[in-house]
Amino acid sequence: NAGVTQTPKFRILKIGQSMTLQCTQDMNHNYMYWYRQDPGMGLKLIYYSVGAGITDKGEVPNGYNVSRSTTEDFPLRLELAAPSQTSVYFCASRRRVQGTEAFFGQGTRLTVV
C-alpha cells in the first residue's frame, strides 16, 4: 500500500520558471491538502480539495494553482517561481469522515535561486 506519493523529492528552480509538484494517493480519500513548511516553522495550508472537481484556497495560495480532476491526483502548480517559494512542500489526504487523521507524503524540497 503506497499511501501518499509525492514527486519529485528535490528540485532546484530558477526565478521565473514554472513547475508542477505531483501528489497521488491510493487510499480513495476524498480530502487532499497541500502545505508548505519553512525552516523551523509549522505547516501552512496552500490549497485543499474535498473531492474531484472541487478546490479551495488555504492560508497562503498566492503564486500557486491546483486542480483535482480525479480522486487520486492533486497536483500543485508553481507559476513564475520566486525565492520566497523556497520551502518543503507536503501533500496530505484523509477520508471524508469527521475526525480522521491525515496521511502525509514524504515531501518535496524546493529551492528557487
Added chain:
Amino acid sequence: EDKVVQSPLSLVVHEGDTVTLNCSYEVTNFRSLLWYKQEKKAPTFLFMLTSSGIEKKSGRLSSILDKKELSSILNITATQTGDSAIYLCAVEAGNTDKLIFGTGTRLQVFP
C-alpha cells in the same frame, strides 16, 4: 479567521524530564484536534481528540482536550532523546473542511 497557536515555540530539556506542550485554537465549528510528531521528514500521527474523546494516552505520551478553554495539552513523561522532534497540533474546521496547523513546538532532549 481560523487560527491555531502552539507554545512554547522551543523547549530544551534533559532526559527524564516531563514536558507539557500547549495548543490553543480559534476555528469555526470545531470537529477535531490532532497531534503529530515530525522528525526528519513527514509528520507522523500521534493522537486525535474530539468532543466524544477528550483524553488519549499511549505509553509516556498523553493528551487532553479542553473544549471550554479551546485548547489542548500534550504531555510527555520521562523524556528520551528519541522524543526530540517538532510537535505539531492541527485542528479540523467543520465549516470549511480545512485542516489548520499550528506553528509547532521544537523539543530537544539532551542526555
